[in-house]
Amino acid sequence: MSPLLQLRDVSKSFQAVRALRGVSLSLHAGEVHALVGENGAGKSTVVRIIGGEHRPDAGEVLLDGEPVRFSSPRDARQHGVAVIHQEPVQFPDLSVAENIFMGRQPLGRFGRIDRAVMRAEVARLFERLGVRLDPDRPARGLSIADQQLVEIAKALSLRARVLVMDEPTAALSSVEVERLFAVVRALCEEGAAVLFGSHRLDEVFSLCQRLTVMRDGTWVSTDPVADLSVDQVVRRMVGRDVSTLFPKQDVEPGDVVLEVDGLTRDGVFSDIAFSVRAGEIVGLAGLVGAGRSEVVRAVFGIDRYDAGEVRVAGKRLVAGSPSAAVAAGIALVPEDRRQQGLVMEMSIERNATLTRLKPLSRLGLLGGGRERRSAREWTKRLQVKYGRLADAVGTLSGGNQQKVVLAKWLATGPRVLIVDEPTRGIDIGTKAEVHRLLSRLAADGVAVVMVSSELPEVLGMADRVLVMHEGRITAELSRDEATEETVMFAATGQKEAAA
Template sequence: MEVKMTGIRKSFGSNSVLRGVDFDIQAGEVHALMGENGAGKSTLMNILTGLHKEDAGEIVINGENKRFDNPKEAEENGVSFIHQEMNTWPEMTVLENLFIGKELKNKMGWVKTKEMRTLAEATFADLGVQIELDEDVKKLSVGQQQMIEIAKSLMTNAQVIIMDEPTAALTEREIEMLFKIIHTLKTKNVAIIYISHRMEEIFKISDRITVMRDGVSIDTSLTKETTNDDVVRKMVGRDLEDYYPKKHSKIGEVVFETKGLTKENRFENISFTVKAGEIVGFSGLMGAGRTEIMRSLFGIDELDQGEIYLEGEKITIKNPSMAIAKGIGFLTENRKEEGLILDYSIRDNISLPSIDGFSKKGLIDTHAESDFAKLLMERLHVKAEDQFDSVSSLSGGNQQKVVLAKWIGIGSKVLILDEPTRGVDVGAKREIYQLMNELADRGVAIIMVSSDLPEILGVSDRVIVIHEGHVAGELAKTEATEEKIMKLATGGY
């Protein structure tokens, strides 16, 4: 299948999102679509798949003018969209999620469960995925849920597959498996539109790169004829001197300490310290227990045993409210379900943990609340028309900034960041890194969980590696390398 989009324009009210975009893809190629959050990438793909209708422009598929009325029609015609935010049903099983709305049935209308299971098992085998088909999706990690979305798309026999940040929550091993699958799909003449902010992936997997900026297609180039710096310059309209800004904060005394944290079947005997002004990176494979440890520290999940100390004092954290009261903030990896109230405004999401500070005799000082939200939005460069816009209207990267803003707003002593730059563009990533450095300068103790090894190496003062629920090792910044981290993460010592 060949797709050509020319002069695509789209506005939502007075907000002009696409102002003239040209994009095309040929059968059997991987075409990377890049741009900062808010550049219009997802809107363009939503137009291709029929979720939105273009205001102007032309879409030609296999030589004929064509537009789909809805995503289901697009999928039936061979165009599948794997979204960045998972479209799963938590209360249903993996098998039910794979076939929801597409159940295999006999002539009598009975669901052919055995055939569905066989097809699902074969697809998972091709992906190298080991997930129980009868497991409820709510019990799976974000990475496992992402693999389910990929499997669903592959089972539709799509001719064009759009992948929006497909590796954001995957381990290195899962990423390599995905790349092998993409290579196989290319040999079958399947076209892949690949949206990602991870430069190393783009240059490893794509054939061409189209860069968008502020709703306009800036340039399309063969991947082999461009460079990392060229792409960044086109994306942001300027040079980025350094992807990982230098950190100059003075590391002080121990602020946060854990001793022997244990949760049955999750992790065991987790002991570590974090000092004032220090960024401690937690690395490890998906499912190693990193996120589970952080959830327990914040009181979301209950510990079986272990001790937590804040500024030398032993503390008890039984729920998130107790953690917040102690000055601990937690940016969750799953911002959509756990980090935000999507129907609330940007202002309300930012101010919610700090709302007591704006209350006087039971009344909220809305002017002070608005000033507070405005200040944080400006500091974090949240792209929105108004602080009263619903947070669900923001791009994924800007939603992440809102989550970060609310924890900065409460003046956290300890800040836990679980995949802080997941789904965030290169320019916004650097802003988040700079912000982390500024917080460290103020003496905040930062714990960062990340599956991005260059990020772990570029940002952390110290790296703790988790393997199967245990601390496999600890590396100083001066000795940490990707090879050493991966060796520890896979059980080597």
């Protein structure tokens, strides 16, 4: 059977950077095709070429066997190609329904937008996805998971023949992932071709029929998933063995550095109490919506709370003041690196030094040389791959963007490091680097709080695990006590696992 969509010997460069070198790929109707590789392997460039955002410098794209040159994402959509990007971009002041139908709103009498039809169609899409979202609510304030679900609903509304999904499950709970997979399988049964990009290899092996590996902008291999093992895929992705994904060092914890006592925000979380010692990694686990991100935002002072207190080294922290938190030695690497962790239009250099502008200044003037040396030092320490420090940070891959956020905060010399979904949407090789960095920081005496939706990450890296359910801590487990079963029982509000 001939491919529905095909890339043939496609190459693409951005100035001096060769993003793709002679890549070929075919998507067949009724098939889910996995695209995997490290950050910077060229996967996102492939996605953007298929979606009409970039044009290839060489090679061609074929649809139904005929060459096509998409002039824009709109042109690609009109040809039946829809893309769900890893980082959703939405209009925050418009409703969820308006975001889904932006540029193609249904019209009623006198050419006016028929909002009733639009809302009803969105409600139908959400029902299909098993999502409880109000079509009329503004997009502003949506969680990353909800933003992703809005993008998925938008793609489904296009009734596309080719659906490209770039890390669609990175912020979803296991229940939401299963619902999405059911929809994807149904679309394939209807004759759609799906390209599925994910760093979660368990999902790839569960959903996909064929798998293509890319490395350094080149095609490495394409094989039936049934013929591959996880180890084989990882070796092809990184070009080496990843000896251990969770290189946790054993450290004897020191004195208590961070104390959270009775923290409460009405309707969000209640009576949160825990402590973290120097050299300790405490994992905060739970399902999406359990309140984990809201707790760490309150600890850092971004969100105010109604009761309780936060203490650093025994001293009470001023509530609702991130500057007070930074002065006390707390650093927060947020869940949404694009919206909350970086200024995408600014340079890599400026992003890496934003937290240290005052120390790098003399008489109120920022010295370019001092800023550049600091940025170069920290990007080198974290092995950030970039062209020039002057390049916009938005030109980096997701994994390298995450390293810049980490560099920005590590440069402050924190006593407490809070990382919210530190490896969301980054590849296996970079995950291992981030885990190694967190372990080394703990060994150096930093108190680490890690929020993660990936259970293997929590179990592999945490000395203690705090489990949240509906805004409350339902369990505190030692490293030996924490298993997938005990964590999931507590995360779903159960008292204990069945014997």
